[in-house]
Amino acid sequence: MNSLSRQxxxxxxxxxxxVVSFWTIEILDIAIFSSYLDRFGIIPHNLxxxxxxxxxxxxxxxxxxLIANTIPFLVLGWFVMLQETSDFFLVTLITMIVGGLGVWVFGAPGSVHIGASILIFGYLGFLLFRGFFQKNLPSIMLSVIVFFLYGxxxxxxxxxxxxxxxxxxxxxxxIGGILAARWLSSK
Incomplete structure (x- = not known):
């Protein structure tokens, strides 16, 4: 029980x-930087x-x-951690890279893309396809639960x-989440 509590x-x-970093950055961006920080988002076709x-x-x-992204981030992020806490970091990294590069290549020139929804959709893809790739009952059940909650x-x-x-x-x-599910399932 102590181990579960620690985990x-x-x-x-x-x-x-x-979540604290999301909120702190957004509050500072609004209060001090007048939304200037948004310029650090993904700008397609621009190095x-x-x-x-x-x-x-x-x-x-x-x-x-930010409010629209906070709850799904917390719920889906925690579901990603259920099997292994370390999965969260790997899924986050793969999603950021695949998602970010996809936006950079296919996004409209001159646009700026921001938000944690890139991670939320990565977690969604990971959780929906983890059961398919792992083919074990707990993963399949979690995929079904996630589909009903966030499908x-x-x-x-x-x-x-x-x-x-x-x-x-x-x-x-x-797509990044699906790739992460495939990769983690093969390990």
């Missing part, structure tokens, strides 16, 4: 650190825009955007959601 504390500390692969998930287009998000990978919604970030984050 839960570690998981919530990791997720909490991410300087590649830095956004690392920064974009921590930047948001206002408090509403409606899949529509977010389609174009035409609105001018300020990065369907490219959603799509390539999702």
């Amino acid at each position: 839960l504390k570690q998981q919530f500390s990791i997720l909490g650190a991410f 300087i825009g590649l830095r956004g692969i690392l920064f974009a998930p921590f930047l948001h287009g206002g408090i509403g955007h 409606g998000l899949i529509w977010g990978i389609l174009p035409g959601l609105g001018p300020f919604i990065s369907w490219q970030g959603h799509l390539f984050g999702f």
Whole structure:
């Protein structure tokens, strides 16, 4: 029981650190920088825009955007950790790279892509396909639970959601999550 308690504390500390960084950066960006930090997002087809692969998930287009991302990030991020806490870091890294590069290559020139939704869709892809690749009952059950809780998000990978919604970030984050599920399943 002590081990489980320690593991839960570690998981919530990791997720909490991410969420606190999201909120701190956004509050500072609004209060001090007048949304200037958003320029550090992914800028497609621009070499300087590649830095956004690392920064974009921590930047948001206002408090509403951040609120919309916080709960799914916490829930799906924790589900990613259920089998191994270390899976979270690997899935996050793969999603950031695959998702970020996909946005950089396929995003509209001159646009700026920001938000943790690239990670959320990566976690969604990972969790939905983990059961398929691992073929064990707990992973399949978690995939089914995630589908019922968040399956409606899949529509977010389609174009035409609105001018300020990065369907490219959603799509390539999702693909990154699937690749992470495949890779971790083969290990």
